[in-house]
């Protein structure tokens with residue numbers, strides 16, 4: 051059972067203590083004591099497990115783990131775990147999910163989980179001829195690859211196609227790039243794909259008479275896309291002195307800046323990745339792969355641009371879409387080993403990698419909306435500062451209730467600096 055906390059609790063989740071938040075999650079999701087401990091940091095990855103994951107281990111590095119509220123993805127309530135050091139991200143996602151919820155939440159889907167494995171074929175006498183020879187053997191090669199991983203075959207995955215591209219005018223002349231299209235089901239897929247292209251390389255050399263140098267997956271996973279859309283009712287956009295139309299049109303104008311200008315697009319897409327990476331990371335997935343795929347996809351037209359779109363429908367509501375590669379898995383690697391990653395997947399109640407990708411792309415869209423709404427109205431600093439002030443207060447040595455009080459004073463004074471925070475703490479100390 052995976053339901054979000056009830057309405058009144060959901061709205062006040064951020065005001066609860068850490069223990070109370072965990073209790074709300076336990077009640078809503080039925081997570082076990084061990085799983086809750088893995089989320090809270092009480093348990094989680096052990097040094098021994100870490101030692102088996104990478105080399106030269108001396109410990110592990112912790113990040114704050116928050117749970118975004120209000121998300122409805124494809125009609126299902128979902129609590130979204132996010133691991134991130136930046137203030138405002140979890141709050142922004144939760145608030146925008148609430149606005150989107152008023153319009154039915156997020157509708158998301160994915161294309162099949164097809165990854166691309168590349169082989170670079172050099173030293174060819176006649177590259178176009180070698181290309182055809184390889185394509186003539188396609189069915190035979192795919193049939194061989196299909197037997198490499200019986201488990202994947204059983205699950206309905208396996209090779210789907212072999213494409214051969216001619217790369218002319220490279221610094222080392224003309225060569226071929228063969229692409230093995232491989233359905234990796236619920237895996238991220240790097241291992242399966244790399245195994246398959248390494249297996250194919252000698253066969254490809256025999257067929258083409260060339261030399262296969264690189265055999266590696268491409269992170270431009272443009273066959274494995276995740277798409278999300280949302281409609282935010284016009285009425286919920288107004289706040290403070292800003293009319294709903296002003297907010298909507300400001301968001302669309304802000305988006306247009308990212309469409310037209312790579313300098314702005316990089317920051318715009320970074321805002322999307324604030325949400326995407328936080329969920330990719332907490333589920334033990336490879337966020338560098340997702341980052342690389344996102345930015346390469348944003349540049350696919352030859353000019354780097356926005357990954358999202360924003361516009362208005364006939365009724366004047368704000369409509370947003372996001373499409374990006376999403377190479378995330380639920381089996382293998384850290385996703386399987388890391389107790390927090392397992393608990394995070396359980397918290398979301400996802401059954402397969404495609405459902406996970408659908409949630410992640412929805413969070414990316416929510417995060418983009420949060421940034422554009424703030425930027426197009428009051429600016430980013432107001433919201434950012436109060437959260438940043440808490441970090442400064444903690445860094446200055448504030449404890450317990452002092453943290454909130456000190457943060458409020460720093461914001462009120464418009465001086466969110468550690469030296470001032472230390473001075474205030476000193477004043478309080480001398481008075482007590």
Ligand code: MEV
Pocket residue numbers: 136317318319320321322324421422425430
């Ligand atoms: C900050 O982490 C992200 C933003 O810069 C994104 C944006 O500008 O759209 C606020």
